[in-house]
Structures are given as C-alpha cells and as structure tokens.
Amino acid sequence: MDVLKQFLGTTAVANMEWGNVLMIVVGCIFISLAIIKHYEPLLLLPIGFGCVVGNIPAIPSMLVDVYDEGSVLWYLYQGVDRGIYPPLIFLGIGAMTDFSTMLSNPRLVLLGAAAQVGIFLTILGALCLGFSPSEAGSIGIIGGADGPTAIFLSSQLAPNLLGPIAIAAYSYMALVPVIQPPIMKLLTSREERLIRMKPPRVVSKRERIIFPIVAFMICSIIVPGSLTLIAMLFFGNLLKESGVTERLAEAARIPLIDCVTILLGLTVGASTAAEKFITTQSMAIFGLGALAFAISTASGVLFAKFMNLFLKDKINPLLGAAGVSAVPDSARVVQHVGQEEDPNNFLLMHAMAPNVAGVIGSAVAAGVLWSYLV
C-alpha cells in the first residue's frame, strides 16, 4: 500500500498546480486555433503541444523538461537558447522568397522600413515600465512580427524572457488577420483603399541574382550586427535564384525549415512552464508586444499616406500594413481588406514587396539593437 501511495505521489496529478492547468488549456486553445481556424498551423500546433508537454509536472529528481540540463528537451532547446534555429529558418525563408515584386517597385521598400518604427517606440514604453535596456530591446522586436528574429535577439540579450517573447511574437503573427484590419480601416479612407497599383515590370534573372549579393553587403556593412540573419536570408535566396543549386534551395525551403520549425515550435512551447511563464512580467510583455505590433502596422500605413503627398502614381496605403514581416499573412490581409472595397483590386502581389522588405528591416533592426545593447 505504501508503494502505491508513493507512486501516486509521483504522478503529475499530485504535483499539478493551477498555473499548469491554465497553461495546458492555453496549449489546447493554440492547437484548436491551428486546426479549426487555420491560424498559422505550422507554428501554433507545435507550440500548443509544447505548452502541454512543458506543463506536465515531472518528478524533481528526473531530467525531463527543457530546463533540466542533460534532458532530451534541454538539448533540443539549445537551438533556441543559443540562437541557432532562427538563422536556419532565415535560410529557408530566403530560399522561398521571390524578391521580384520588390525589385520591380523599389519605393515600396521604404514601407518595410516604416513598419519597424513600432519596435523602437515600444522600447521606450518598456524602459518606462522599468525593464532593463536589453529586455526592452527584446520586447520591442516583437513589433517586427518576425518570430525567428524575436527569438534570436532575446536569446542574445534577454534569455530570461525568451519564453514569453517567443510566445507573444508567434501569437501576434498568428493573429495578424485579427489585429491588422481594424487599424488599416481606421487610418484610411474608402478612396484610398480603392487605389489600384500599376502592374509590376518584368525583372530579369541577372537582377534577381545580383540583388541578394549586393543587398547583403549593404546591410552587413551598415549594421554588422544583422550579419547572421541577413547572411542566411540572402544566401538562401541566392541558392534559389542562381539556378545552379536547385537541390540545395529545395533542401533549405522544405526539409530543413520544416525540421527546424518542428523543433523550435515544440521547445518554445515546452519552455512555458507555469512557474516561469505566468508572471506580471509576461503579461506586460504581451501588452507591450500588442502595442508594438499595432504601432508598426499604423506607422506603415501612415508612411504610405505620407509618400502619397509627393508621388504622382499613388500607393494604396493598405500596402503599408504589409511592412511588418509576417510573411505572407500580412500581405494576404492587405489583399483581403482591399477586396472588401473592390473585389477586382488585386493587391497581394504588390503587398509582397513591403512584406519581404519588412523581413530585411526587422533583421536590420535586430542587428542595431544587438550592437547597441549587448
């Protein structure tokens, strides 16, 4: 009987706290959103399952969870903790990305820069709340709506906040279709949303090959701190565009990125153990992250309107919202909001230009913060 009692004392039920139950419910909500609503299923499903995994209480003497040095999950988590996974994801993103629309309409690149304003304004808010500069920088980068970049920067600057920042970044990426449209509609008139863009010109293969090499040099010379992410992004793109390394490009854009996404999602989710995750700090991070994301969306839209003051061929200001680097979700949102006003207005292709520029912009912003705050 004593053995049975002893065994029951080691079960998860005996060690479960209300926080663990809450996080398991959150994990199940993520899984449901992924399956039922199709919100970023490739990310939310592994993260959601990871949340459940990370909140099953283990026996203290056993090495099980991501924080137990030597456990299997701990080894897998090192890819997050040491910032290894994000550059690999950038390699895959580069191999998937077609920069043609951006090359055909260079002025849209600036919208990708404007949408990074939220990152820096949120840093001020985080500093005012009493976060340290390194922590504030890591929180601000959530506004870039780029999960890998947020993980990379917080692993370097504020590893103690990695879990909440990663969850906030990916949650807001998944919630792009919910967060962005009201802001876009609020800041634009119907006439502006009806603006049609000129069809893009044909971009030559030589331009597509030269671009990643030169753009990498420009970014890494101006901001050497962005080298890791930018190098992988443009290297992946060169593999794709060169036309002679199709096998490598294929490996980067499908098997590699899929494997890394699985490991990253699962371990980030598993790092949300209630005792480390449910804190006032985490709630503040979620609040500031939402603020950063909203400001980034608004600044992109407002900058497009500002550009229209000087341009002969007006830009549809909705495109500014695609400057956040949630690829391709924010571009899809632009298309959707645009078509609500005019079903024959196809903005998706044009929105991809600020969208991929936003990826570059958020990596550069991360490089700036890393250089300055490390």
Add this chain to the structure above:
Amino acid sequence: MSGLQFNVQNLFQEDFFEVGRHFDGLGLCFAGIVIVFSSLLTICLFISVLPKLLDQVDKIFPPAPEPQPSPSTSVSGGDETEKVAAIAYALRQQRGG
C-alpha cells in the same frame, strides 16, 4: 544599466516619462529608426539604378547571341511531326471507315 526594476506601478508615477532617464532610450529610438531607414533606402536606390547599370554593362559587353537550333534538329522534328500526322490520319480513316 537603468538601475530600475520592472514594476507596473511605474505606469502610474507622475514622472512616467522620466523613469527611463538613466538610459538614453530616445537616442536609441531615433538612431535605430534612422539606421533602418538608411539601410533600406540604400537598397531602394540600388534597386532603382540596377536596370540602368545592367543596360550600361550590356553596351560595353554585349550579351552573346542565343544559339540557333541546328538544321538537323528541325528536320528530325519535322519527321516526327509527319509521323504523328500520318498516324493520326490513319486512325481517323479507320474510325471513320
């Protein structure tokens, strides 16, 4: 660096905007925005001049003309087309008859 601790109460202090005074947050904010814009503006300018640059390069080093298909290939292609046409005609005759 700031010597402050995270505290939600900071929100309700009278000198809310002075809390981050120990660290030059505004300086970082301004510098960061300028650097990001500079980087992407440089890329934007480069993309704008790239087609013109390539046109100039083409004038100096004209691209090699594309290889013409050899006569033997076209004859062979013609043979194949004729065979397919003949087979199709025969089948049509057979079905029609």
